[in-house]
Amino acid sequence: MERKTVKVGFLGMGTVGSGTLRILEMNREQVAVKAGSEIEVKKILVRNPEKQRDVDVSLELLTTDPAEVLQDPEIDLVIEVMGGTEEARRYIEEALKQKKYVITANKDLMAAAGSELLLQARECRRNIYYEASVGGGIPLIRPLKHSLGANKIIRIMGIINGTTNYILTRMSLYNMDFEGALAEAQEKGFAEQDPSSDLEGRDAAYKLSILAGLAFNSRIHIGDVYTEGISGISKRDIFYASELGFAVKLLAIGEELPGGLALRVHPTLIPRTHPLAAVHNENNALYVVGNAVGEVMFYGLGAGAMPTGSSVVADLIDAARNINYGIEDGIMEIDFQDKAVVPVEELLSSFYLRLQAEDQPGVFAALATAFGEDKVSLDMIIQKRSTEGVAEIVLVTHAVEERFFYRALDRIKAFPTTRKINSVFRVIEK
Amino acid sequence: MERKTVKVGFLGMGTVGSGTLRILEMNREQVAVKAGSEIEVKKILVRNPEKQRDVDVSLELLTTDPAEVLQDPEIDLVIEVMGGTEEARRYIEEALKQKKYVITANKDLMAAAGSELLLQARECRRNIYYEASVGGGIPLIRPLKHSLGANKIIRIMGIINGTTNYILTRMSLYNMDFEGALAEAQEKGFAEQDPSSDLEGRDAAYKLSILAGLAFNSRIHIGDVYTEGISGISKRDIFYASELGFAVKLLAIGEELPGGLALRVHPTLIPRTHPLAAVHNENNALYVVGNAVGEVMFYGLGAGAMPTGSSVVADLIDAARNINYGIEDGIMEIDFQDKAVVPVEELLSSFYLRLQAEDQPGVFAALATAFGEDKVSLDMIIQKRSTEGVAEIVLVTHAVEERFFYRALDRIKAFPTTRKINSVFRVIEK
Numbered sequence A, B: 001m002e003r004k005t006v007k008v009g010f011l012g013m014g015t016v017g018s019g020t021l022r023i024l025e026m027n028r029e030q031v032a033v034k035a036g037s038e039i040e041v042k043k044i045l046v047r048n049p050e051k052q053r054d055v056d057v058s059l060e061l062l063t064t065d066p067a068e069v070l071q072d073p074e075i076d077l078v079i080e081v082m083g084g085t086e087e088a089r090r091y092i093e094e095a096l097k098q099k100k101y102v103i104t105a106n107k108d109l110m111a112a113a114g115s116e117l118l119l120q121a122r123e124c125r126r127n128i129y130y131e132a133s134v135g136g137g138i139p140l141i142r143p144l145k146h147s148l149g150a151n152k153i154i155r156i157m158g159i160i161n162g163t164t165n166y167i168l169t170r171m172s173l174y175n176m177d178f179e180g181a182l183a184e185a186q187e188k189g190f191a192e193q194d195p196s197s198d199l200e201g202r203d204a205a206y207k208l209s210i211l212a213g214l215a216f217n218s219r220i221h222i223g224d225v226y227t228e229g230i231s232g233i234s235k236r237d238i239f240y241a242s243e244l245g246f247a248v249k250l251l252a253i254g255e256e257l258p259g260g261l262a263l264r265v266h267p268t269l270i271p272r273t274h275p276l277a278a279v280h281n282e283n284n285a286l287y288v289v290g291n292a293v294g295e296v297m298f299y300g301l302g303a304g305a306m307p308t309g310s311s312v313v314a315d316l317i318d319a320a321r322n323i324n325y326g327i328e329d330g331i332m333e334i335d336f337q338d339k340a341v342v343p344v345e346e347l348l349s350s351f352y353l354r355l356q357a358e359d360q361p362g363v364f365a366a367l368a369t370a371f372g373e374d375k376v377s378l379d380m381i382i383q384k385r386s387t388e389g390v391a392e393i394v395l396v397t398h399a400v401e402e403r404f405f406y407r408a409l410d411r412i413k414a415f416p417t418t419r420k421i422n423s424v425f426r427v428i429e430k
Helices: A015-026 A028-035 A086-097 A107-123 A141-147 A162-173 A178-187 A202-215 A235-243 A305-325 A363-373 A402-414 B015-026 B028-035 B086-097 B107-123 B141-147 B162-173 B178-187 B202-215 B235-243 B305-325 B363-373 B402-414
Strands: A006-011 A039-045 A077-080 A101-104 A153-159 A246-257 A260-271 A283-290 A294-301 A348-358 A378-383 A390-397 A418-427 B006-011 B039-045 B077-080 B101-104 B153-159 B246-257 B260-271 B283-290 B294-301 B348-358 B378-383 B390-397 B418-427
Touching: A006 A305, A015 A028, A015 A039, A015 A305, A028 A039, A028 A305, A077 A086, A077 A305, A086 A101, A086 A107, A101 A107, A101 A305, A107 A202, A141 A202, A141 B141, A141 B305, A153 A202, A162 A178, A162 A235, A162 A246, A162 A283, A202 A246, A202 A260, A235 A246, A235 A348, A235 A418, A305 B141, A348 A363, A348 A402, A363 A378, A363 A390, A363 A402, A390 A418, A402 A418, B006 B305, B015 B028, B015 B039, B015 B305, B028 B039, B028 B305, B077 B086, B077 B305, B086 B101, B086 B107, B101 B107, B101 B305, B107 B202, B141 B202, B153 B202, B162 B178, B162 B235, B162 B246, B162 B283, B202 B246, B202 B260, B235 B246, B235 B348, B235 B418, B348 B363, B348 B402, B363 B378, B363 B390, B363 B402, B390 B418, B402 B418
Parallel strands: A006 A039, A006 A077, A077 A101, A260 A418, B006 B039, B006 B077, B077 B101, B260 B418
Antiparallel strands: A153 A246, A153 A283, A246 A260, A283 A294, A294 B294, A348 A390, A348 A418, A378 A390, B153 B246, B153 B283, B246 B260, B283 B294, B348 B390, B348 B418, B378 B390
16 A cells, blocks of 8 residues: 655644654654654744744744645644644634644643534544543543443543642642642642642543543533632641541542433542552543443553653554545544533532531530431541640541532531531542 | 444353453444444354353354354454464464454463464454453553554553452452462452462463563563562561562563563562552553653453453454454554563562571671672661571662672572571562
8 A cells, every 4th residue: 555654734832742743753763654654744833933942843844824734735634732722723623624634732622612623523524633632641532432432431530630639649648738739849840830720620620521521422511510629628638538548639520320421520538549549749540430341540641741742643643544544434422412411419429527616515416416417427537635625526428419418517517616617528439 | 434234253252252242232332333333243153052151142143163253254353252272373364364354352372473463464454453362451452552652662560460469469458368368369250270370470471472562562472571470479578568668569571671672570569659559459550661651551450251341342343443444554563573582680670588597696797798799789678676596687679680689699598597588579669
């Protein structure tokens, strides 16, 4: 079979673009063997051609005119690594119209418009590859589409934000406080100067919607993902959790329940023996439960130029093979459905609660009674010797519909003996 | 595009075959969507049609004549789940000649003859899919071929035998002894009645040769895999390892070093914070280091009817798509090379050593001197109060060429004060 050189245009040349180019350089021969043809970078759209970059690029390749990438009939494949949603979306739509294959590392865009773009790609008989849009270098999209293709996915549960996992690891294993851990993460480049999207769980929610869309074959609206961040977690909670046998992690969880999908990102206590509990520092992992395979987990670096570039080049190899064979067999996400979403209030959860109460006779009994009235039963309790008349009580409930827990909690808040509700986190046993 | 029903013949219908059929039944609709066509099981070769099976099979599908599967021109695809090597190999060769695609779950055969069979498949313009031959339900083959295709693989390191991992977990976390843990594993079906292939590391060595072949693009001869089993591990070693911050695991390790490949299966001390240390019970995991992606890990059940069936059906989906498109783009292992293998004596390793010596002045100094003479330096030492004049000494060395360690150890063995060398294990720090 005749193999032509596959010609590639880049949209953007920042961190991920540079990593991609470096891999194409470093592993050129192997990539050509796997792709079945040489890969030639023909044009790179950048905002500022004068800018200093992490990688050597011939100036002739750079352009500020998108048409030089999008309208060039010789370019088979466009790699979008510019970020942002509006412009990137227009360019990708145009690339598809021009019958180009598309690779994107754009999480925000795939979360917001992935199903529409995939539909357009199918109509154009092309494809969009987006392994790099979520999980950096960890193979997630391809395993969900292919390797686990025989499974109905029951649940996905992931540590998919490196910044928050780094902070929680430093707090857990090195006894740092939140502020210190965040400052260190910023210093090491694991947290941005404005880290709010990471800390508040929004970044994880975007990634969850991409993964859940694929896992459950459904269009996901980001507003349907219940989201809580990590700023309420104190060292004291991590200490108690550890005493009870749990690690504290920011988990993104997607489930298909009889009533519909449940989608949420929140701090979670998981047993220390759970494989996700061993995911430390800036690493990410996705734990998947399928109805045939049981439980599998994918682990690695969820960000960074080279890991993310590794995913871009893996997509490039697949795309080049399809281009060479003149076929398109890649789009399996063709039957995205709109599925009902179960509100978080109706989900069954176990809760960890830490509160401070006056150390008087009957205080604990009143607490237990308030929970009992809403059928919240208690699984574990810690109460240590009180200081200055104030007792700190930590308890873990059995699973209960969330609204019942919160109804009981509202009554407990109103007790004259309750000094403070310090923290409420969900607990997942497996 | 017109899509025809893909017709499948089975060779064998034991545990994996039954799991495969059950998944095809249970997830029929989804499999058809992903495969792009219906899947029809047309014939099943069995030894004994009367035998009771775990799955309902119409008697008309069963045959004892291999030709009814291999010679039927309507059968597009043969699934070999019969095991054994000689007969299975002949049938697969015949199936390829008859222009059928092949899926196999046969670890022994792929380890022994994988590169020859893949070569034949390429010549026949067909393919052999073998995700199920190693790692049960965990996606390993496809990620190594595709998702990590942009990487030069530097090292693979895996817990790829469930029996031994179950035993070591019971010994570590539940303080059981080796015999008790083995008996429990046999009772639960995680160990065979004759468990020697698992316990001695041979099963892991076979799997390593399949994985290393793919990772390093090389023909691997099973005799080149240095293999040690777990029967020398005592509760006392696990106790000391834990005190030093390590877990004890049977690891299969493949590396590409400047001098060639290093391939070995042996008990290993790894830091408790390493992700492989958190792989408990009968679970398996493969940890891969690539020159672009860094470190990734794949985790899950490495055996069992449904997990392994999940891999067979994933392969079936891929094969069906290729059949429908009339193309074969799957064979990437086309350039298997013969690479030099570095003998284990020349590898750099850190060692854990436990020995008993007479508690006399100068004994430890003599030990340290013996190591020093061979440039073995010590990293950690434990010596507890001696009982009845015998001291138990545990030490961990820095990395050293193995033959120097063993040369020093030979001298230490010969000391009149040395009572017993209890155990020697390798240590991997990351």
